Amino acid sequence: MRKLIFYPNLSKGGVSAVIRGRAQAEPDVQFDTVFLHDRGGSDAFSDLANVQVRLVQESRSAPYLTYLAHQFDYESVSVLSHPASANVLSALDHLAVTYEFHSSSIPVIEKELGALELDRLAAVVVPSQIMAREIQPLLPRRLRFRLAVEPNLVDVETFAAQGAARFLADSGFADGPATIPLLWIGRFDQGKAYAHFLRVIAALPQEYVGHVVVSLEDDPHRAERFFAEAAAVGGIMIPQMKARGYGADYAVNVTSMAALIALLLPPSHNMIIYSISGGGRISIADLFTAGIIPGLLLALALS
Numbered sequence: 001m002r003k004l005i006f007y008p009n010l011s012k013g014g015v016s017a018v019i020r021g022r023a024q025a026e027p028d029v030q031f032d033t034v035f036l037h038d039r040g041g042s043d044a045f046s047d048l049a050n051v052q053v054r055l056v057q058e059s060r061s062a063p064y065l066t067y068l069a070h071q072f073d074y075e076s077v078s079v080l081s082h083p084a085s086a087n088v089l090s091a092l093d094h095l096a097v098t099y100e101f102h103s104s105s106i107p108v109i110e111k112e113l114g115a116l117e118l119d120r121l122a123a124v125v126v127p128s129q130i131m132a133r134e135i136q137p138l139l140p141r142r143l144r145f146r147l148a149v150e151p152n153l154v155d156v157e158t159f160a161a162q163g164a165a166r167f168l169a170d171s172g173f174a175d176g177p178a179t180i181p182l183l184w185i186g187r188f189d190q191g192k193a194y195a196h197f198l199r200v201i202a203a204l205p206q207e208y209v210g211h212v213v214v215s216l217e218d219d220p221h222r223a224e225r226f227f228a229e230a231a232a233v234g235g236i237m238i239p240q241m242k243a244r245g246y247g248a249d250y251a252v253n254v255t256s257m258a259a260l261i262a263l264l265l266p267p268s269h270n271m272i273i274y275s276i277s278g279g280g281r282i283s284i285a286d287l288f289t290a291g292i293i294p295g296l297l298l299a300l301a302l303s
Contacts, residue, residue: 001028001029001030001075002029002030002031002032002072002073002074002075003022003029003030003031003032003074003075003076003077003078004031004032004033004034004068004069004072004074004076004077004078005019005031005032005033005034005077005078005079005080006033006034006035006065006077006078006079006080006082006085006086006089007019007033007034007035007079007080007081007082008035008036008037008081008082009035009036009037009039009041009081010035010037010038010039010041010042010044010053010055011039011040011041011044011187012040012041012044013185013186013187013213013214014102014186014187015080015081015102016041016044016045017152017155017185018102018127018152018153019031019033019045019051020044020045020048020051020155021152021153021154021155022153023045023048023050023051024048024153024155025153026050027050028050029050029075030050030052031050031051031052032052032054032068032072032074033045033051033052033053033054034054034055034056034061034064034065034068035053035054035055035056036055036056036057036058036061036082038055042055061085062084062085062088065085065088065089066088066089066092069089069092069094069095070092074095076096076098077089077095077096077097077098078097078098078099078100078125079097079098079099079100080099080100080101080102081102081103081112083099083112083115083116084115086099086116086117086121087115087116087117087120090117090120090121091117091120096122097120097121097122098121098122098123098124098125099112099116099121099123099124099125100124100125100126100150101124101125101126101131101135102126102127104131104134106134106138109134109135109138110138113138113139118139118140118143119143121146122146123146123147123148124139124143124146124147124148125147125148125149125150126147126148126149126150127149127150127151127152128149128151129149131149132147132149135147137281178207179207179208179209180207180208180209181209181210181211182197182200182201182204182208182209182210182211183210183211183212183213184197184210184211184212184213184214185213185214186214187214188214188225188226194226194229195229197210198210198226198229198230199260202252202255203257203260212226214226238251238252238255241254241255253302254302257298257299257301257302260298261295261298261299263291264291264292264294264295264298265291265292265295265296265299266288266291266292267288268287268288268291271284271287271288271291272284274287275287
């Protein structure tokens with residue numbers, strides 16, 4: 001059995017992790033993967049014998065995909081983040097083409113839906129029920145039955161089935177049996193909300209330790225923004241408060257709670273962005289109103 005997966009960017013995070021999980025879950029299935037751009041992931045599948053990587057120029061992708069479709073009998077075809085390729089493949093009657101969304105950005109999803117030949121798709125797949133609820137209203141009513149949820153699988157070669165990930169111990173960053181690792185895996189894109197990960201870590205007890213596994217590709221400015229956010233959350237404010245006589249616990253609590261309160265109390269720019277990204281279906285005024293009481297309660301808890 002063979003399956004074909006197309007995605008523009010070949011990196012070591014994100015979709016590559018999704019493909020790895022599927023290939024490990026189906027070791028007897030041959031996965032043919034096609035990418036357009038090498039983003040540092042050329043060896044992402046080197047340990048998986050049932051994954052074959054093909055890197056093609058975008059100008060040649062349409063004829064190459066058509067060639068593969070006629071050369072092999074694919075049980076399934078999945079396309080991610082590239083409507084043009086989905087349209088090329090779905091025009092072939094002998095293929096069942098699935099289009100997958102792994103972005104939570106509503107504007108991105110709307111743009112891709114507008115470029116897709118939706119009637120020719122066998123299914124539209126998302127990794128969670130939350131994303132399904134967001135995308136369902138965007139689909140024509142006659143096609144909503146084709147929306148399916150396929151959870152992403154854990155990469156069992158990297159993460160243990162139970163307990164801490166093995167790579168933490170191998171990397172030299174193991175924190176001991178008394179700590180609980182929290183992982184960030186992916187890219188430092190603006191829409192990935194890495195700042196929220198830092199704020200959550202800052203708000204949790206000290207036994208929770210953050211580990212970041214990131215694909216930087218060729219843009220070091222993404223890491224620069226991440227470290228700047230980390231410094232703003234704790235590296236600068238907490239030492240300054242301790243120097244002025246505040247206790248360490250109080251300084252940590254104020255810093256972490258301030259980050260959360262800023263998200264809740266009007267005028268929260270996060271709520272404005274959330275409303276806009278949802279196409280204006282959610283009222284900014286309602287979001288502001290919903291955040292007032294939780295924000296005030298958090299503020300009172302610090303007094």
